[in-house]
Amino acid sequence: MSKSAVPYLYGAEETIPIEQLHPFANHPFHVRHDLEMKELMDSIEESGIIHPILVRPKEGGEYEVISGHRRWEACKELGIKQVPAKVLYLDDDEATVLMVNSNIQREHVLPSEKAFAYKMRMDALSHQGKTTSCQVGEKLLSVQNISQETNESQRQVHRYIRLTNLIPPILQMVDENRIAFNPAVEISYMTEEHQQWLQEEMELCDATPSLVQSRALKEMSRNGTLTEDYLHTLLTEEKPNQRQKFFLNQSDVQQYFPPGYTPQQMHNTIMMLLRGWKHKRTSRQRPQREDELER
Incomplete structure (x- = not known):
């Protein structure tokens, strides 16, 4: 059995000073200071780190964190100086x-x-x-x-x-649920310059292209026929069956959420609370209707 097949078996557990740890290069996962992080910090403060983080050695006695970035960040926030870690040679x-x-x-x-x-x-x-x-x-x-x-x-x-x-501003719009996943995939085929044009027009018009429109933009970008004027016309035209938008201003609701909550997390929490409110309202109304039938 190769070493790479079961790396956990070859790791030695050590206690490492927190200042000797460094994040994984180009780590794609963000550490968010949200409610989950608060719960993790409370758990570590009460019971310590139950599962050691995974690291690999670097030059000069330093270590690169492979798994456990949230636990590492929580320890830094709590002022913990050393963390248990399993050292893997990968x-x-x-x-x-x-x-x-x-x-x-x-x-x-x-x-x-x-x-x-x-x-x-x-x-x-x-x-x-x-x-x-x-x-x-x-x-x-x-x-x-x-x-x-x-x-x-x-x-x-x-x-x-x-x-x-995707260019970073449009990718952020995907994360914030401001643009749908399928149109975003089509937009990813556009040149970087054309994506920049699109992003500017989306902000200006407060609109995003539909899936059909995104496919057309992809083809026009590929064959070099896309213009900024056409983008503006496309985004300002009324879409079939378009419903009037209802939205909450992020600055109005941000105060009710923990620091670091993303727009998507706020949206999910609001929808969960609304579903609970609807359920309670329906439960209160049902007995009233039954009472009326008995009279």
Whole structure:
């Protein structure tokens, strides 16, 4: 059995000063200071770190965190000086695969996090599998591997990886649920310059393209016929069956949430509270109707 197949078996547990730890290079998962982080800090303060973080050694006696960035950040916030860690001797590709596998099962993963995690894992698996000269074939096998481990179709894995071609402002709009996933995938095929035009027009018009419009934009970007004037016309035209928008200003509701809550987390929490309110309202109304029938 190879060392890379079961890296946990070869790790020695140590107690490492927190200042000797460094984040994983290009780590795609964000550490958010939200309610979950508060609960994690409370747990560590009460019981300590139950599961050691995973690290690998760097030059000069330093260590790179592979798994456990949230626990590490919580310890820094709590003023803890040392943390238990399992030291693994892995190359870059092995460490990348383990880092993604350890984080992708989080309860809340943003589209951008999943996109870059899948891409990093695909590239790492492709490097590990370079026993043939067919690089495209290796990438296909890597996507199959990711699909099997995440229970997502190969097509969906490809579509997430496509999001890494979006410019940062548009990718942030995907994370904030301001633009739908499917149109964003089509937009990812546009050139960087055309994406910048689109992003400026979306902000100006307070509108986003539909899936059909996004596909048209992709083709126009590919054949060089897209213009800024056309973008403006497209985004200001009324879409079929378009409903009047209802929205809450983020600045109005931000005060009611913990610092670091993303717009998507605020949206999810508001929807959960509304569902609970509807259920309570329905429960109160039902006995009244029954009473009226008995009279």
